[in-house]
Amino acid sequence: MDDLVERFLKKDRRALARIISRVENETPEGGEYLRLLFPHSGKTHIIGITGGAGSGKSTLTGALAAAYRKREKTVGIIAVDPSSPFTKGAILGDRIRMQDLALDPGVYVRSMAGRGALGGLAPTIADVVAVMDAFGFDVVMIETIGAGQDEVEIAGTAMTTILVNNPGTGDDIQALKAGIIEIADILVVNKADHPGADILVSQLQALLALSPAGSRRPPILKTTATKGDGLDELLDAVAEHYAYLQSSGLLSKHREEDARHQVLSIARQILLERIRQATPEEALQALVERIAARELDPHTAAEELAGNVLA
Amino acid sequence: MSTTATAQIRVLIAKPGLDGHDRGAKVVARALRDGGCEVIYTGIRQTPEMIAEAALQEDVDVVGLSILSGAHLELFPRVVDELKKRGVDDVLLFCGGIIPEEDTAALTSLGFKAVFRPGTNTQDIVKFVYENVKK
Numbered sequence A: 001m002d003d004l005v006e007r008f009l010k011k012d013r014r015a016l017a018r019i020i021s022r023v024e025n026e027t028p029e030g031g032e033y034l035r036l037l038f039p040h041s042g043k044t045h046i047i048g049i050t051g052g053a054g055s056g057k058s059t060l061t062g063a064l065a066a067a068y069r070k071r072e073k074t075v076g077i078i079a080v081d082p083s084s085p086f087t088k089g090a091i092l093g094d095r096i097r098m099q100d101l102a103l104d105p106g107v108y109v110r111s112m113a114g115r116g117a118l119g120g121l122a123p124t125i126a127d128v129v130a131v132m133d134a135f136g137f138d139v140v141m142i143e144t145i146g147a148g149q150d151e152v153e154i155a156g157t158a159m160t161t162i163l164v165n166n167p168g169t170g171d172d173i174q175a176l177k178a179g180i181i182e183i184a185d186i187l188v189v190n191k192a193d194h195p196g197a198d199i200l201v202s203q204l205q206a207l208l209a210l211s212p213a214g215s216r217r218p219p220i221l222k223t224t225a226t227k228g229d230g231l232d233e234l235l236d237a238v239a240e241h242y243a244y245l246q247s248s249g250l251l252s253k254h255r256e257e258d259a260r261h262q263v264l265s266i267a268r269q270i271l272l273e274r275i276r277q278a279t280p281e282e283a284l285q286a287l288v289e290r291i292a293a294r295e296l297d298p299h300t301a302a303e304e305l306a307g308n309v310l311a
Numbered sequence B: 001m002s003t004t005a006t007a008q009i010r011v012l013i014a015k016p017g018l019d020g021h022d023r024g025a026k027v028v029a030r031a032l033r034d035g036g037c038e039v040i041y042t043g044i045r046q047t048p049e050m051i052a053e054a055a056l057q058e059d060v061d062v063v064g065l066s067i068l069s070g071a072h073l074e075l076f077p078r079v080v081d082e083l084k085k086r087g088v089d090d091v092l093l094f095c096g097g098i099i100p101e102e103d104t105a106a107l108t109s110l111g112f113k114a115v116f117r118p119g120t121n122t123q124d125i126v127k128f129v130y131e132n133v134k135k
């Protein structure tokens, strides 16, 4: 084992960057680093920023980080962009909107490719968040890919989820009706310098009025991320939400739910891997052919495969 | 952990200085993306410090500088300096743009493994990265 963990614990940012790569690439050392560092995590406020492509997530993330710096908080940022399903390549361009923080030693920005994961994040996002958390940032912000309405995964990983909307896009309200609004702890109307911001705020208010009585109504805030307007208010709302999570006991509930989700999904992966290893390709092919010929149903076949490793 | 994981090559494409010609950098970024790399593009007007800091934070395997303004001999040594200062000493360095032939030797001694000029086939750039990356 090299000295990366030692350096990491002394807040060496290059060690942090290197460890993230190993964890992201799921190398054996990555697994070992994670095991050693995980006990140091669990102190950071994890914030998710989601919303459509071009809604201003990156700009807002950068502006929020700047506002946190004014309050002397350190910030880690993970910005996810999509991978090409064909070449697995990606262009990660979110840093372009975070230039003001480029040389701030209290900010660390890491771009991640989606690598085919569904739900707007990356396959190893939880592990990378744990590493950033262990490094000791006061807050970690995660910017999702921003592809659309099914990006609900973020609510599992982040404690506070911010949904970014824009005025005058029309299709917004449709998208919100489709369900993503349910994961939002805070609603932001960004690009408030564009016409229609107040109309969108009242539309959102009307939509929220339909939510079940007694449930927490997410606040709605207007921001102009490019000018830094509304950022202090947004920061206050985020802090308020965090205090609410703590005082209501929801924070520990969230931690447990996330832990349950993680352990089960990792276990599922391990089992699948075992099944693959225990099943010779010819045996799999034989089953596949029988299913395709309708001699066997896929459930019975899967039971058989799983039985081979679980017996 | 999974044994089937594959690591994509991570590349930083950066434009130092006040040079606003960004077509070439974007063309190269896209070609590398299509070649299967994860490309971090940071936009125009980057200082040497910003480029080195991005290379460190993103833990890239490759740093490619694009410049058409003629200021390469002034800016590139500073980028190399800033990388060294941060201990980022094991990346594959290369560059492209409007760079006179007679400057190649100076850039080579700075650590640049290749210089690509206008008219380069982007396939050659992708090939160069895969053949020279230190992974």
Ligand code: B12
Residues within 6 Å of the ligand: B013, B018, B019, B020, B021, B022, B023, B024, B025, B027, B028, B063, B064, B065, B066, B067, B068, B069, B070, B094, B095, B096, B097, B098, B116, B117, B118, B119, B120, B121, B122, B125
């Ligand atoms: C288009 C262009 C512009 C456009 C730029 C649009 C944009 N957003 O990019 C506009 C009109 C804005 C422009 C403005 C200016 N331009 Co101009 N421009 C050009 C021109 C005609 C083509 C450049 C181009 O886009 N090529 C297409 C791309 C795909 O090719 P490329 O950049 O060369 O990239 C290829 C390779 O070089 C290489 N490559 C490039 N970068 C990298 C990086 C890596 C890592 C790798 C591996 C490879 C690589 O791979 C690419 C693919 O083959 C060139 C002349 C020329 N023929 O090159 C002049 C040229 C670059 N411009 C020039 C000048 C002087 C200017 C201005 C100062 C003019 C003025 N007086 O106002 C301004 C400055 C603007 C600024 N802020 O910097 C001069 C520079 C002279 C010099 N270096 O000594 C040139 C050479 C024209 C000339 N012969 O005088 N320009």
Ligand SMILES: Nc1nc2c(ncn2[C@@H]2O[C@H](COP(=O)(O)OP(=O)(O)O)[C@@H](O)[C@H]2O)c(=O)[nH]1
Residues within 6 Å of the ligand: A051, A052, A053, A054, A055, A056, A057, A058, A059, A060, A097, A146, A190, A191, A192, A193, A194, A223, A224, A225, A226, A227
């Ligand atoms: N007018 C205006 N433009 C904004 C605002 N916030 C972001 N933008 C612009 O919207 C575009 C997309 O922003 P970006 O942060 O990249 O969006 P993302 O795709 O959601 O990350 C950029 O051109 C930004 O400059 C804002 O508050 N007002």
Ligand SMILES: [Mg+2]
Residues within 6 Å of the ligand: A057, A058, A059, A093, A094, A143
């Ligand atoms: Mg973005």
